Amino acid sequence: MIMRAPAVPLITVDPYFSVWSMANELNEADTKHWTGQPHKLVGTAEVNGKEYCFMGGNDNGIKMKQTSVDINALSSKYRFTSDEINLVVTFTTPLLMDDLKLMSRPVSYIHVQAESNNGEAHDVTIKINVDDELCQNFKYEFPVDYKDISGPGFTCGKIGSKFQNVLNKAGDDLRINWGYLYLASNHEKASVIDVANTHEYGTVSHNIELSIPVNTGENANALFAVAYDDIKAIEYFNEPLNAYWKKDGETIEDALKQALSEYDSLFEKCEQFSSTLFAEAAESGNEKYAELVSLAYRQAIAGHKVCADTDGNVLFISKENFSNGCAATVDVTYPSIPQFLIYNPELVKGMLRPIFKYAATDIWYYDFAPHDAGTYPLVNGQVYSHGTCPTWQMPVEECGNMLICTAAVAVTENDVSFAKENWDHLEKWCNYLINNGVDPDNQLCTDDFAGHLAHNCNLSIKAIMGIASFAILNRMAGDEKKSEELMNVAKGMIDNWLVMAANEDGTYRLAFDRPDSFSMKYNAVWDQLFGLELFPKDTFKAETKAYLEKHSGEFGLMLDNRDTYTKSDWIVWSATLCDNKEDFNSIVDRLWHAYDKTESRVPMSDWYSTRTAKMVGFQNRTVQGGLFIKMLMDKEICKIK
CATH class of the missing domain: 2.70.98 (Beta-galactosidase; Chain A, domain 5)
Incomplete structure (x- = not known):
């Protein structure tokens, strides 16, 4: 290396x-x-x-x-x-x-x-x-x-x-x-x-x-x-x-x-596995990308614990390392799944099971998905936002995450049975997104360190992808009519999104009510991963060009225009939206440069400064599994056949 x-x-x-x-x-x-x-x-x-x-x-x-x-x-x-x-x-x-x-x-x-x-x-x-x-x-x-x-x-x-x-x-x-x-x-x-x-x-x-x-x-x-x-x-x-x-x-x-x-x-x-992984990653990007995923591989796995529940089902419990210690956090699961979809999707199910189980209890009375299932290693129910306090929930975020992750497992395994075991939850959460996702109110997304934000354009994409995911699941379950209805809802939301989110230069905003603002649109990558083509061709051409030319510091692409910090997982997801490998590598090479030069001598931090490469917060988190998303795209594992 x-x-x-x-x-x-x-x-x-x-x-x-x-x-x-x-x-x-x-x-x-x-x-x-x-x-x-x-x-x-x-x-x-x-x-x-x-x-x-x-x-x-x-x-x-x-x-x-x-x-x-x-x-x-x-x-x-x-x-x-x-x-x-x-x-x-x-x-x-x-x-x-x-x-x-x-x-x-x-x-x-x-x-x-x-x-x-x-x-x-x-x-x-x-x-x-x-x-x-x-x-x-x-x-x-x-x-x-x-x-x-x-x-x-x-x-x-x-x-x-x-x-x-x-x-x-x-x-x-x-x-x-x-x-x-x-x-x-x-x-x-x-x-x-x-x-x-x-x-x-x-x-x-x-x-x-x-x-x-x-x-x-x-x-x-x-x-x-x-x-x-x-x-x-x-x-x-x-x-x-x-x-x-x-x-x-x-x-x-x-x-x-x-x-x-x-x-x-x-x-x-x-040694054989490591060699194959490196070669495949280098083919997807270049040798710097291959080094990034190689370094991330052990970290992403070892931030979890593998257990079996009393019925023998696999549990794969993550810990939010130097974030807040939460266990089985949904918006930590979501960015991590590319690595596990590639190598064993059963582990993704093991991440989701605690959330489905908790959501089925009388304690969780909301019509949206929980954020977590405990504080590691005590997985006894949500602790974020003091459990069920409404102030710091992430309704659109977690509903979209659960639907997308479940659909990704189903498509990868060509088996909808896990989703069907949890169908009532998925349907409820899809309905929540239909009613609340087109223009989210003032709430948190996974980037909660940046605070609450109303009219979040990227969060709206999460809702759209969540609804489309439930459409995929309905199709796999044999309900073509319901699938078509839901896909039409998603398409209609995109039509509105393209108008509401547009900047004059062809890029898209941080929030619908903030002209000329900027944020990564990493959630849109699932449109390509699933092969849905809901967004018109070249929708993000100007957006990714701006990533390269306007919004990158020496050490990477900024998360949005509110600060110069970034997230490593979202850098690679956003780069995967690029039309060609050259642009992908140009964005991701800066992430490699950040880890190579950072003064923060800790296991890969996912939240750091694009100006100095120093850690802002978080280290050794499982979200580095998200760096595998370009490999996931190229393998077409999640593409609907």
């Missing part, structure tokens, strides 16, 4: 088990949780009695020289050198979406390969140390226990709090403080120890350190597995649920042993 990533993914399993390098070099600074709090992994190589540090801060031995770092969709690979040896250190989390049990398995790999750098054989000992702060919200929060659970052919240490208060709190800037952290290997010469340290106030911390001796002339590979068992993953309408990987009764020790035994074959699959 040519881009200097703002943060490099190391362990990416879920919102709690998430470790990153936020520096240019892996041994320049401590590794961190995505929130920025320390989650220290230390890696050292002992050569001829001399200890070199390749991972972690500078107080862990002589710093090895890092010569490169490369990132693909599923692995991050570092290379180091010293006078005696070279090291290749590869971090892999096998998030292959065609195998949900594998994807949800909370095991991530660190593979270290040593080779001589001077023609001589060297005895090398590779050590990985994991800090007990990975199982605490803050280090020293609770007393921690260590246990050696090694057995024949399996070396493993385990640490966790003495007080296991599972699912004890919910919120945004939080780390897990229940469950157990594991460090394991199946190397025949591996050994594990407890590194205990007493804090000045008397609290004892326990780190796991696992050592593997290798010989640069023979077997020079050391494989480590880092794992986390959260015991219970999600509270789902007051029912604690296991993570999906446990659905057949598997234990974490089973999972670790299996993961270690299948590393070679899994890594090969991961």
